[in-house]
Amino acid sequence: MPGDHRRIRGPEESQPPQLYAAGEDETPAARDPTRLRPVYARAGLLSQAKGSAYLEAGGTKVLCAVALAAALTAAALALADAGVEMYDLVVGCGLSLAPGPSPTWLLDPTRLEEEHSAAGLTVALMPVLNQVAGLLGSGEGGQTESWTDAVRLGLEGCQRLYPVLQQCLVRAARQRGAAAPS
Template identity: 45%
Template sequence: MPLDHRRLRGPEESQPPEVWAAAAAEEEEEEEVRDPCALRPLFARAGLLSQAEGSAYVELASGTKVLCAAWGPREAAAAAEPGGAAAAAGRLVCEFRRAPFAGRGRRAAAREAAAEREAAAALREALEPAVRLARYPRARLAVSALLLQDGGSALAAAVSAAALALADAGVEMYDLAVGCALCRPPGPAAAASWLLQPSEAEERRAAALLTVALLPSLNQVSGLLGCGQGGPPDSWAQALRLGLDGCHRLYPVLRQSLLRAARRRATPSTA
């Protein structure tokens, strides 16, 4: 049979790429030894997008990257408001989306849409107590969070980024909402200690997950979302205390990023 010189001949022996992908995944999933109470480094910057009235970007050392944009207040149609024209307070609309390249693998479209709706509802629940909606009657505030990379603790990072975006847009708020995530490794519930800001691999192996949203200046919990195997009440109480402490420690980082954005905007006007 004559050879086809227009094509490159492959090797006589080859292996499927899944073999190397599995090896790389095993290396990534090696257990990381770290202090359970230690926070991962966090980078936050406000005022990145010129197309939005307010924006913020938050990145965790685990690889999570979230970009948020905020718009409003804008007049809302009476028919769109719950209660019609009788609705006096403003309305906060939240959206959470995952980029197609955010995480490993692809999930089913229906499952992906359900997860995004659940995250958007949790985001709204965490932000509504922080926003002074009564100051914006019959108005609509919109927040959109885009998860660029999922390295774990994605919802907590989205809460912090969305609060920064709203503050950057000039929306009146009682305080910045700060998010912090925790997970409990598998094993006896009494012996396993909770980990702050888990990575994506730690979340996949975890027996329980908890996300806390806090208004630090008011010391008020604005959002709480937990799932997983039930444990003793003392274990969940320990997780809540650890999460609140993590929110208090993250608060100065977010405030400094907001102050830097305000200084950047004020510099051209004073020059």
């Protein structure tokens, strides 16, 4: 399964990290060590995501969107890219049960397919360990065998997605190595 290399890789404009580095004359302000920084939080900010939140804590600003399976995979990829040691990379796959007289489980459904589904399932797998890290189902999916088939399909999808993520991490490591000063 090839990755999509045509995607925009980030913001159109960026600033070098030196711009945000503290100057020599800057020192942290004295404050009460038990006091929290001012916090602003808002949930449900993005309508396209299953869940979203915006948080400001002092000068730190974070926007987070959750699309379940995609969020699991992206978070694991970001942790691995940051060098955080993990037992394995978690890969997530979403499924939805198409309504109708002969319902079928769809792997990696679109937003529209999810909205019109009778049931949904998110499978998270650690492929090297062959261990299920998470399983979340909702809706009415009929027979038990139907859910068993859905889990099996989700696990197969995770296994097929894993090599793409490995290639992504290898490519990022090579770029980081090539950019490192000698």
